[in-house]
Amino acid sequence: MAETGNGAAAQAPQIQLNVINQFVRDLSFENILAQKGGQGEVQPDIQVQVNLDAKKREAENQYEVSIKLNIENRDKTNTDKKIFLMEIDYAGLFFIAGVPEEQMHPFLLIECPRLLFPFLRRIVSDISRDGGFPPLNLDNIDFMALYRQELERRQAASGQAPAN
Template sequence: MADEGNMPANPVPNPAEGANGADNQPSAGFITQYVKDLSVENPKAPESFQWTDQPQLDVQFNIAARDVGDGVHEVELKIVCTANAQAGAAYIIELAYCGLVGMRNMAEDQAHMFLYSEAPRMLFPFARRVVADAVHDAGFPPLMLDPIDFQGLYFQQLAAKRAREAEEGAGTPAADA
């Protein structure tokens, strides 16, 4: 019976992959993910636990990415959740949840889309759990954030940017020939 765990030391590269095998194929993946910053404020405790009115919830999020070198990028998903009642803020949660993404052989537009659409989509479930736990640990029922369509938002932002650029370009007087 053959040992399925052993691979040849020098597998024959697939000609479709080029001379370097899979080394020239586009690839991206998470190296690690982590909480970069977490702030939990419960400014009106213990009075806030006795309020009877339903607080209004405001959820804001932002995505940032930066190159940290050698094909590695840090993607930051920042989420701010504020629950306000008539008597004041019940709680404020600020989270910066990050992932280090290794990328190679990706076209600039593909890399940009991955960093601002796909990577945040993959980070979100973990950030959502951190927010739920933080709200619960502040003494309130866990906050389960609704899923976010990061790809839809990415394309919406891209279309808005192109429209602004086209508008700015149309407003510039043409140079005389």
């Protein structure tokens, strides 16, 4: 029985995933409250938009995955009053081998962002703190749910019934 277990394990594809590099491609932070001379009490209402992108690089088995965040902080008492804006494009270069072709797209848009997110969260926290606000500690992002939502959105846009 141990032999069949070893045989089955030997047949399973060996997935290799290495982070080659991570970097901030683009970053913008605007302290609108300070620019307009705003003072007094504000009640922050933070909205975060997340966009993901992945592409194959020229080198074999190398991919680039980026997480783009658009963070807008408005005053709850006056939604027209912006407090700060932050836009960041954070990318990672990955070496990926052993992932079947039909599973590569979800792998790139779920697993790779999961690895990048803790570093991106730290940068967002530091930038908001350095910009004169309490550190913004982002909640975890469910990249699998984002992926499924995007698939459903695309299917609805093309008129196809959602897959169950």
